[in-house]
Amino acid sequence: MSQVDLPSSTQIVRLTSAPSFLRRGLMKSSPSKRRTFWGFGLLVLFVGLIAQVNGHAQVQAHVQAHTQVQTQAITPAQRHGHDQGHPPISTEGPGWLAPEERKSGLSFKSEDLKEQQSDDAINPSFLWVDQGEKMWSATPTPKSPSCASCHGEASKSMKGVALKYPRWNEASQQLVNLEWQINSCRVKRQDAQALAYESDELLALTAWVSLASRGMPSQRTIDPSIAASFLRGKNLYEKRIGQNNLSCAHCHTEHYSQRLGGETISQGQPHAYPAYRLEWQKMGSLQRRLRACLSGVKAVIFPFGSQELTELELYLQLRGQGLAMEAPGVRR
Secondary structure, eight states, X not given: OOOOOOOOHHHHHHHHOOOHHHXXXXXXXOHHHHHHHHHHHHHHHHHHHHHHHHHHHHHHHHHHHHHHHHHHHSOHHHHTTOOTTOOOOOOOSTTOOOGGGOOOGGGGSOHHHHHHHHOTTTOTTHHHHHHHHHHHHSOSSTTSOOHHHHHOOHHHHTTTTGGGOSEEETTTTEEEOHHHHHHHHHHHTSOOOOOOTTOHHHHHHHHHHHHTTTTOBOOOOOXXXXXXXXXXXXXXXXXXXXXXXXXXXXXXXXXXXXXXXXXXXXXXXXXXXXXXXXXXXXXXXXXXXHHHHHHHTTOOOOOTTOHHHHHHHHHHHHHTXXXXXXOSEEEO
16 A cells, blocks of 8 residues: 655645746735735645645554554464464355255265165175274284273274364374374374375274264364364365366355266265275275365375365364264265
């Protein structure tokens, strides 16, 4: 914003200098009339100067207030998601869904798929759940503790845990998901190697831990620790990307329940993952599904465990607030 420049002394002289025809007229007039004219001119000049000074002050006050607002809105602490007096984060945008609109992805599936997910005896994801249960009680190395030796019975100690991820990890200064936390425990507590993303072992443990929260509604708030991550995930969800120039919101917010090929478009809710997908013929993580969507719009495919995918996970979880955890689910 440009400053308002006050007139210089030279400009003041020019302002008070009357045109030649007026000067000639004034020279012929009486002294009292000349005094009246110059007095009136000086009065007009004085009023003009006062107006300009006031305008300059108002501009400076506006600039200062605007700068203060900008500084308060984006502090260094907030850039990293940590601020004690943070302003409320706006969730509104083309990707958001009102609470009354939100539906499980299962509501868009066929009756046979619904039955398959609801019956643990025929739910294929329980092949991985059974493996996860065994791993929970086993020791990865002869000298290391098992998960159960620290956490006890998973159905009790892990109840609600899956709903708390992704979350901010202070030690690593990054947003982490449940898979990251499982691997962190293995490396730091069990002196074991981290499990590869999409490995059956990591999917099994993630499914076993997630099962403890099945049926519980997601009830999180956007606290300062995840605010910045949420906004980045929101931006990625709503941004046009890839050669197809589409955003996630185009399909899963604007056109959900419509047909795309032989499938009905869902709202993209994440609460069934890790899930068994018939097209994969195996269990898969939410990040694998997100990468498949990125491939579908011919966009850059972020690596497993990247902050971009984890932030997108966070946005999706908060976008589906109130829906119950379904994992391990079944999808087409």
